[in-house]
Amino acid sequence: MDEPRSSLPPGQYASRDFPRFGMPRFAHRFPRVRDRIHLEIGGEVRAPTTLTDRLQELPRVDQVSDFHCVTTWTHRDVPWSGFRFLDFFERLILPEVEPSAHVQFVVFKGQDGYRTGLFLDDLLQPDVLLADRLGGEALSVEHGAPLRLVAPAHYGYKSLKHLCRMEFWSDDTGYRPGGLRFMEHPRARVGREERGRGVPGWLLRWLYRPLIRPTARYFRRAMEHDRQS
Ligand SMILES: Nc1nc2c(c(=O)[nH]1)N[C@H]1C(S)=C(S)[C@@H](COP(=O)(O)O)O[C@H]1N2
Numbered sequence: 001m002d003e004p005r006s007s008l009p010p011g012q013y014a015s016r017d018f019p020r021f022g023m024p025r026f027a028h029r030f031p032r033v034r035d036r037i038h039l040e041i042g043g044e045v046r047a048p049t050t051l052t053d054r055l056q057e058l059p060r061v062d063q064v065s066d067f068h069c070v071t072t073w074t075h076r077d078v079p080w081s082g083f084r085f086l087d088f089f090e091r092l093i094l095p096e097v098e099p100s101a102h103v104q105f106v107v108f109k110g111q112d113g114y115r116t117g118l119f120l121d122d123l124l125q126p127d128v129l130l131a132d133r134l135g136g137e138a139l140s141v142e143h144g145a146p147l148r149l150v151a152p153a154h155y156g157y158k159s160l161k162h163l164c165r166m167e168f169w170s171d172d173t174g175y176r177p178g179g180l181r182f183m184e185h186p187r188a189r190v191g192r193e194e195r196g197r198g199v200p201g202w203l204l205r206w207l208y209r210p211l212i213r214p215t216a217r218y219f220r221r222a223m224e225h226d227r228q229s
């Protein structure tokens, strides 16, 4: 049962389901490395590196937040656990990787080939996590194993799953998102209904809603297929 609740952002409805979801072209792509973190750091940095166990040095943060997909479903009160992007940036990236002082934009890449990006200012908000646990257990493949970004104030398409590479850049000019251009807003703030680029949010609500059920079903079947193989 889906029920409307007044405190939801504009155009969203509460869904009891938390489906594995995304653009259909990624449904059949799965992470190769699921049980350990292997995170490349690059871009305009002095010392590119690969991080494996270093995240464990950061303070662990448990956070309950709502998850808003751009197609209008919201799954409320998701119990994530992981590390603040802010701590990650200040304690590991700044001192050891030394990004250029001009860095303003960060590009994220997933093991399934998906890409997204966010401005550094948005990423440094205290509710942005690099999450490795959900509901007290290691992140499942459905929800982003082994590590994902969680940016609750932005549409779900910014919360990249199966994170394997992060790049620090001075702007977003060299960056191509995983989907069509109109589908990805550079900031994608849920509170401002920045669903896409050049198309009003209220219009995208109606375009996307009919796609929710078939997309969720498609992703679920792809997952069942992966489990059997
Ligand atoms: N690597 C990767 N990350 C991704 C996607 C994807 O297809 N691949 N889809 C995005 C979209 S559109 C949504 S709504 C959320 C869905 O997260 P979930 O599958 O944990 O529900 O993941 C986002 N991050």
Ligand SMILES: [Mo]
Pocket (backbone or CB within 6 Å): 021, 022, 069, 070, 071, 156, 157
């Ligand atoms: Mo989404």
